[in-house]
Amino acid sequence: MSLLETVRQIAPYLESWLEYGRDFHRIPGVQVAVRVGDELAASFALGQANEDTGEALTTGHLFRIASHSKTFTATAIFQLIEAGKLRLDDTAGHWLPELADSPAADMTVRALLGHQSGINRDGADSDYWQQLHAFPERQTLIDFARADAVFPQNQHFKYSNIGYGLLGLIVEAASSQSYDDYVQAHITGPLELTDLGAELPPEREAELATGHSARLSGNDPRRTVPSSDTRALAAATGFYGTAEALTAYWARHALGREGLLSDASKRLMGRRESEITKPTRRGYGLGLILDEIGERVLVGHSGGFPGHITQSWLDPRTGLSISVLTNTAGGPATEWAGNLIRLIDLAHKNSQKEVDTAHELDSFTGRFANAWGVFDIVNLGGRLVSLVPLGDPSATVTELTVQDANTLSPAPEGGFGSVGEAYSFQRADDGDIQWVRQGGGRSWPLAAYRAGAGLE
Numbered sequence: 090m091s092l093l094e095t096v097r098q099i100a101p102y103l104e105s106w107l108e109y110g111r112d113f114h115r116i117p118g119v120q121v122a123v124r125v126g127d128e129l130a131a132s133f134a135l136g137q138a139n140e141d142t143g144e145a146l147t148t149g150h151l152f153r154i155a156s157h158s159k160t161f162t163a164t165a166i167f168q169l170i171e172a173g174k175l176r177l178d179d180t181a182g183h184w185l186p187e188l189a190d191s192p193a194a195d196m197t198v199r200a201l202l203g204h205q206s207g208i209n210r211d212g213a214d215s216d217y218w219q220q221l222h223a224f225p226e227r228q229t230l231i232d233f234a235r236a237d238a239v240f241p242q243n244q245h246f247k248y249s250n251i252g253y254g255l256l257g258l259i260v261e262a263a264s265s266q267s268y269d270d271y272v273q274a275h276i277t278g279p280l281e282l283t284d285l286g287a288e289l290p291p292e293r294e295a296e297l298a299t300g301h302s303a304r305l306s307g308n309d310p311r312r313t314v315p316s317s318d319t320r321a322l323a324a325a326t327g328f329y330g331t332a333e334a335l336t337a338y339w340a341r342h343a344l345g346r347e348g349l350l351s352d353a354s355k356r357l358m359g360r361r362e363s364e365i366t367k368p369t370r371r372g373y374g375l376g377l378i379l380d381e382i383g384e385r386v387l388v389g390h391s392g393g394f395p396g397h398i399t400q401s402w403l404d405p406r407t408g409l410s411i412s413v414l415t416n417t418a419g420g421p422a423t424e425w426a427g428n429l430i431r432l433i434d435l436a437h438k439n440s441q442k443e444v445d446t447a448h449e450l451d452s453f454t455g456r457f458a459n460a461w462g463v464f465d466i467v468n469l470g471g472r473l474v475s476l477v478p479l480g481d482p483s484a485t486v487t488e489l490t491v492q493d494a495n496t497l498s499p500a501p502e503g504g505f506g507s508v509g510e511a512y513s514f515q516r517a518d519d520g521d522i523q524w525v526r527q528g529g530g531r532s533w534p535l536a537a538y539r540a541g542a543g544l545e
């Protein structure tokens with residue numbers, strides 16, 4: 090089974106798995122798209138676009154994708170390098186004379202792309218992130234950039250929106266176009282991505298999934314959050330889009346795909362420039378976050394905006410891309426994107442094994458509950474597995490083999506649970522599962538358990 094076929098086969102379970110987590114973590118809404126190459130393999134939206142109004146989230150709602158913007162800016166920079174209009178070792182002062190006699194003047198394009206310039210993150214007054222005042226205009230950006238550097242150049246990875254704001258101005262200077270016009274002419278326009286852009290136009294505000302605040306304690310309600318114009322920081326954090334449009338963009342960053350950059354530029358963007366140790370260990374290239382999930386070496390980016398948290402990953406070798414967009418501060422987009430990839434890889438690995446065609450596998454599947462929690466039995470790539478529909482699926486997955494019409498045998502393994510003990514099914518006359526016993530204890534289909542426990 091091809092990777093594309095695998096994703097399409099398990100797409101309903103990906104949606105079910107994520108909906109359980111969305112509801113469990115009380116996340117207002119999440120939008121997901123998965124592609125293999127240019128082919129859309131899965132796309133769905135769960136929950137609400139606005140908790141106050143109850144508006145349902147759709148796959149057409151727009152999200153503020155924030156620092157995904159940096160990948161577009163890096164793409165623009167490399168396009169200009171390929172066109173001979175710019176060099177990685179050009180200094181910011183070469184293109185922006187307003188930076189003369191400041192530390193920022195000597196910062197190179199490469200150092201700015203890789204967050205190795207040492208420049209401050211958000212300026213001397215960054216309360217625009219709390220929507221206490223507007224995002225900076227060009228002159229304020231320049232003033233913030235002229236401040237003393239926090240570190241010497243190329244000493245530490247130091248993430249900076251101010252640095253990427255300067256890169257946006259360099260794109261304008263090198264191309265003789267506004268940043269927005271350049272992006273439309275050279276990136277979103279040629280790819281015909283009308284749901285992707287550098288700054289949300291006022292006329293499209295109604296299409297935006299409403300952002301929601303973080304909860305400071307477990308029982309806090311979430312407040313709805315208005316959108317913001319990012320002004321001179323559009324190149325760092327201004328972009329909007331849908332998951333489908335984002336994955337279509339990422340598809341063109343896969344090796345061997347035309348439309349944006351040469352493979353040489355893609356490889357350079359994805360080369361490990363920096364090691365990041367907090368909050369987790371990963372790498373950064375030139376405009377791309379670098380990580381590994383299982384055997385996949387991924388490039389991508391996350392985004393944090395008032396009321397929106399988002400994550401995209403691309404495997405440049407296989408063309409698998411995924412975007413997970415949430416409309417709340419604290420949304421677990423990065424965790425979910427990684428775990429959806431793990432589910433896909435579990436299914437694809439199973440699909441390469443001998444498939445059990447002698448039994449009706451789907452007659453065993455479902456979501457089951459007992460006094461200790463919930464687990465799923467699911468057909469992943471032609472093999473039955475059990476797993477918990479929260480967290481890393483590879484940490485809880487157990488492969489199951491059909492023994493007869495009412496018995497499953499788990500693969501031998503060591504563990505604290507009832508490892509190695511069979512799953513025995515009790516069925517109604519019509520074949521529906523009434524309960525399943527494993528390790529001596531019974532579990533019931535989730536809806537039945539909730540009803541019996543008085544949770545409905």
